[in-house]
Amino acid sequence: MRIRFLLGATVAVCAAGVAHAEDIEVTHWWTSGSEAAAVAEFAKAFDATGNKWVDGAxxxxxxxxxxVMVSRITGGDPMGATQFNHGQQAKELVEAGLMRSLEDVAKADxxxxxxxxxxxLQSCEIDGEIYCVPVNIHSQLWLWLSNDAFEKAGLKVPTNWEEFVAxxxxxxxAGIQPLVIGQQPWQAALVFQNLVAAIAGPEVYKQVITDKNVDxxxxxxxxxxFAALVTARELAxxxxxxxxxxxxxxxxKGGAAGQIMGDWAQGEFAIAEQVAGKDYTCLPGLGVSDIVSTGGDAFYxxxxxxxxxxxxxxxxxxxxxxxxxQVAFNLKKGSMPVRSDVDLTAANDCMRKGLDILxxxxxxxxxxxxxxxDASNQLSDLMIQFFNQPDMxxxxxxxxxxxxxQLSS
Structure with a gap:
């Protein structure tokens, strides 16, 4: 990725938007400490245009x-802007004519x-038109380790999944939880995603997840x-x-040794004033493969x-x-910017690892x-059921x- 500094770059703002300042309600699900700090950067920048960000967390x-977001839009009570993830989550709303095209803005800029x-950006495109603005790249393929936990147990910090399991x-x-996974179903699906990408390998991941090749x-x-999935259930x-x-x-806090989570986790490490490489270790692709995924967030x-x-x-x-x-938001969010022409000299070691792999x-x-x-929700439900049922x-x-x-193909 080409990274450079744009001297004197300014935010392009429509003159009409300044002349006729408006309150815009923005709905999103960013409520953790690091997420709130990150979204505040967007709010501050938007307020500087003369308009007003009305937070709808x-x-x-x-x-x-x-x-909730979909119900409001389809029910005739739309917000001014709303968060979705990259992908197909807003496709039906777009096809129903309920979302505005950003094609003119995208072309002009x-x-x-x-x-x-x-x-x-292609994730935002339907029938040749852009319908959303992508704001970050979140790779879901990371293992986060507490250096303190391994020190307490008299162990070296692992460099890969196999060493972590051992x-x-x-x-x-030592009284330390090896692997911590929360009860939100998508967290269990994310663990499965990581194991397929790292253990089965990127090519098989593409065949199974992207191409839906059931064979x-x-x-x-x-x-x-799948064997690693069973192990992960035991560790969790x-x-x-x-x-x-x-x-x-x-x-x-060192109560758990590791977490399989997307790179947004480093926003929490940052707000806790922990230093990458010193207080915690990040392993993209579980330390097995140099691989990142291109999930993330966009606004419609x-x-x-x-x-x-x-x-x-x-x-x-x-x-x-x-x-x-892009810089202010992503440095606090822990994600990577969608632009390749911004200054990231303040990026920590983990973000740099992600950028290098990208x-x-x-x-x-x-x-x-x-x-x-629908398929994503079903995968999440399947995986949380697996983790909660040791005999499954x-x-x-x-x-x-x-x-x-087959449902998603």
Missing amino acids: IAGSGGVARP GWRDIVHPASI AAPDLRK AVNTPEMDKA TGSNVQEWNQATTMVI FPAIDDPKIAAAQEALARVMISPEA ANGTVVDGLDQALSA PVEKVKESLIGIL
Whole structure:
């Protein structure tokens, strides 16, 4: 990825948006400490245009917030802008004519030239038109380790999944939870995603998750991933938290040795004033493979028949993708910017690892890009059931996974 500093770069703001300042309600599910700090950067930048960000945070995960957002839009009570993940979550709303196209703004500002990789913006494209502004790249493929936990147990910090698994018995003896997973279903699906990508490998991941090749589910490589899934269930026994950030806090405090989580976890480490490489260790691809996924967040804008609101929506879209806001937001969020032409000299070691892999390593689709919303929800439900039922066999998971892939193909 090409990283440079844009001297004197300014946020392009529609003149009408300044002349006719509007209050714009923005709904999202960013409520953890680091998430709130990150979204405040967008709010500050938007308020500077003369408009007003009205925060519509919805507590809980995207799975909790999205039905509320969709219900409001379809029920005739739309917000000014709303968060969704990259992928197909807003496709039906767009096809119903309920979301406004940003194609004119994207063309005028050259979004197709500045967004990297191109697949990120393509996730916003339906029938050749751009309907959302992508704000970050979140790779879900990371293992986060507490250096303090391993020191307490008299162990070296692992460099890969195999070493992490081998350390589990000594961690238990030291009273440390080896692997912590919260009870939100998507967290369990994310663990499965990581194991397929790292243990089965990127090529098999693409066959199974992206191409929905059901024959690939029964390969020797996937058998290794399923065996690792059973191991992960054993390591996670004793996890007693609900939210993902509660699990991250356990790692930060040394009560748990590791967490499989997306790179947004490093926002929590940052707000706790922990230093990458010193207080915690991050292993992309579980330390097995140099691989990142390109999930993340984007904002869509409901179609509202009011030129003043439309102008303010355009101003917000331009703010979100501006160089300054991209840097300020993503440094606090723990994600990578969607632009390849911004200054990231303040990036920590973990973000740099992600950026290097994004530029030179293997990049795969995130779950929300590859699977339909229904299929993604079904995978999450299947995986949390597996983690909560120690006697659930892998063969049942395989059978259910094949049905989910067929649903999404």
